[in-house]
Amino acid sequence: MAESPEKHEQRPSDEDLIERFQGGDLYAFDLIVKNYKEQLLNFVFRFLGNQEEAEDVVQETFLRVFRNRTAYRRVAKFSTWIYTIAGNLARTELRRRRRRRLFSISDMGVQDKDYEISDTVLSPEAQTDGALKDEIIQAEISRLSPKFREVIILRDVQELSYEEISKILRVPIGTVKSRVNRARLRLQNRLKHLLDKDN
Amino acid sequence: MNSCQKLSELFSEYVERSLHEKVRQEVQLHLKACPPCQETIERLGRLRRNLKSLAAVKASPDFETVLRTRMRLERHRLRPWIFSMPLFPSRALAYALLVVGVIGAGMVYLRYTSQSSPAAMQAGSTSIQQPSNISPNPIQPLAYQRYVYTLDGFTISRTPGAALRINSKGIEKYQAMQADSSGTGGLSSALEPVLISF
Numbered sequence: 515m516a517e518s519p520e521k522h523e524q525r526p527s528d529e530d531l532i533e534r535f536q537g538g539d540l541y542a543f544d545l546i547v548k549n550y551k552e553q554l555l556n557f558v559f560r561f562l563g564n565q566e567e568a569e570d571v572v573q574e575t576f577l578r579v580f581r582n583r584t585a586y587r588r589v590a591k592f593s594t595w596i597y598t599i600a601g602n603l604a605r606t607e608l609r610r611r612r613r614r615r616l617f618s619i620s621d622m623g624v625q626d627k628d629y630e631i632s633d634t635v636l637s638p639e640a641q642t643d644g645a646l647k648d649e650i651i652q653a654e655i656s657r658l659s660p661k662f663r664e665v666i667i668l669r670d671v672q673e674l675s676y677e678e679i680s681k682i683l684r685v686p687i688g689t690v691k692s693r694v695n696r697a698r699l700r701l702q703n704r705l706k707h708l709l710d711k712d713n
Numbered sequence: 714m715n716s717c718q719k720l721s722e723l724f725s726e727y728v729e730r731s732l733h734e735k736v737r738q739e740v741q742l743h744l745k746a747c748p749p750c751q752e753t754i755e756r757l758g759r760l761r762r763n764l765k766s767l768a769a770v771k772a773s774p775d776f777e778t779v780l781r782t783r784m785r786l787e788r789h790r791l792r793p794w795i796f797s798m799p800l801f802p803s804r805a806l807a808y809a810l811l812v813v814g815v816i817g818a819g820m821v822y823l824r825y826t827s828q829s830s831p832a833a834m835q836a837g838s839t840s841i842q843q844p845s846n847i848s849p850n851p852i853q854p855l856a857y858q859r860y861v862y863t864l865d866g867f868t869i870s871r872t873p874g875a876a877l878r879i880n881s882k883g884i885e886k887y888q889a890m891q892a893d894s895s896g897t898g899g900l901s902s903a904l905e906p907v908l909i910s911f
Contacts, residue, residue: 547780551772559770569773573780580784648768670764695725702756709756709763 528592536583547576550593553672554600560667561604562611563656571607575600590681597674597682601664608660647708654704662697669694716743717750724750728757 526534526542528549534542554575559568578599579586586595655663668679669690676694680687702709720743726732727740744751 547777551776552769555772556770560767565770565773568770569776569779572772573776573783576780577783577787581787645768647763651763651767666764670761671767673765691725692722695722698725698757698760699721699753702753702760705760705763706756709759712759712763 529588532579532583532586532592533588536586543580546579546592546596550576550596554596557597557667557672558600558604560652560655560671561601561660561663562607563652567607567611568604571603572600574603578603591678594678594681597668597678598684601682605660605664650708651701651705654701657704658697658700662693662700665690665693666697666701670698717747720750721753724754724757728754728761 526545528546531542531546531549535546551572554572555568558571558575559565562568562571575596579596586592655666658666664683665679668674668682669676674682676687676690679690683690720740723732723736723740727737730737732740744754
């Protein structure tokens with residue numbers, strides 16, 4: 515039986531797509547959006563902890579790619595380039611949010627206060643619920659400092675290699691490994707109650 | 714720093730199984746003798762599994778619609794102002810008018826520049842005038858000399874033995890072609906500085 519021609523069609527690489535887009539092919543840009551929309555959204559959402567803000571940052575990321583398409587050179591992986599843009603925008607958003615909070619609720623005095631979950635919510639029964647477990651983990655991720663937060667998301671949620679994370683953040687691989695280790699140790703310590711139940 | 718703290722720096726690589734065998738054995742040896750570190754290692758493994766299985770966030774249904782709208786606004790913002798005027802309903806018409814305008818402006822410019830320097834209308838000719846710091850010469854110039862200017866210098870078609878110097882005002886020529894008093898068209902040999910402007 516003859517195989518369908520689509521089976522042999524090779525999926526264009528991201529680098530091919532951006533080159534096609536640089537040449538004026540808008541359909542290639544649509545494919546880039548389709549390929550990266552969800553993974554960037556997950557990265558930024560885990561970093562900011564707010565879906566609306568995350569969507570706004572991801573849209574801005576695509577707009578930057580659209581606007582600065584000629585700035586991309588094939589010497590770097592496209593994924594590294596787009597993650598760098600998204601990461602920078604997410605950090606900017608985080609700083610902006612902190613400034614806003616400083617002016618509005620300066621008396622709270624605790625970082626990322628709005629992610630703290632009250633003790634009543636964290637009852638042992640409630641913690642078994644999968645969605646709530648995700649929320650608790652997300653809340654603890656949000657309590658990490660941005661430099662630990664971004665490495666643990668990129669490594670353990672997005673499952674990127676240390677090498678790629680090092681290129682995205684422009685820090686040495688050794689620094690990335692060290693930050694990942696410290697972030698994991700902090701998280702496992704704060705999530706003891708949850709992780710021990712998994713046993 | 715105690716051995717637990719020191720070895721904890723290697724825990725991530727231990728759970729990722731990326732440690733060298735010798736170092737790995739060293740960590741294992743410690744773990745056997747240290748239950749708290751053993752528990753930490755177990756929790757780290759569970760933490761990684763939990764992080765990996767966090768529910769993926771889905772983009773809202775209007776994500777792409779909003780993005781396309783923002784892109785259209787972006788393109789509109791970057792468009793030259795002429796295309797945003799309601800006067801130009803079609804882009805082709807606007808381009809055509811722009812091209813006609815540029816050509817027209819070019820023609821007007823050429824006409825204006827040629828009228829302002831009539832000497833330039835005569836092919837390859839330049840006017841010769843006395844600079845203000847030189848006393849007027851009683852002998853009138855016989856004829857304009859023919860000069861051919863090039864991009865990186867100039868050549869003079871007929872000034873044998875003339876001394877030339879370029880300055881910001883033009884070219885100073887230290888041997889002007891001048892008519893003698895007899896009016897026969899012969900040339901005097903006197904050196905007289907004359908400014909040639911162009």
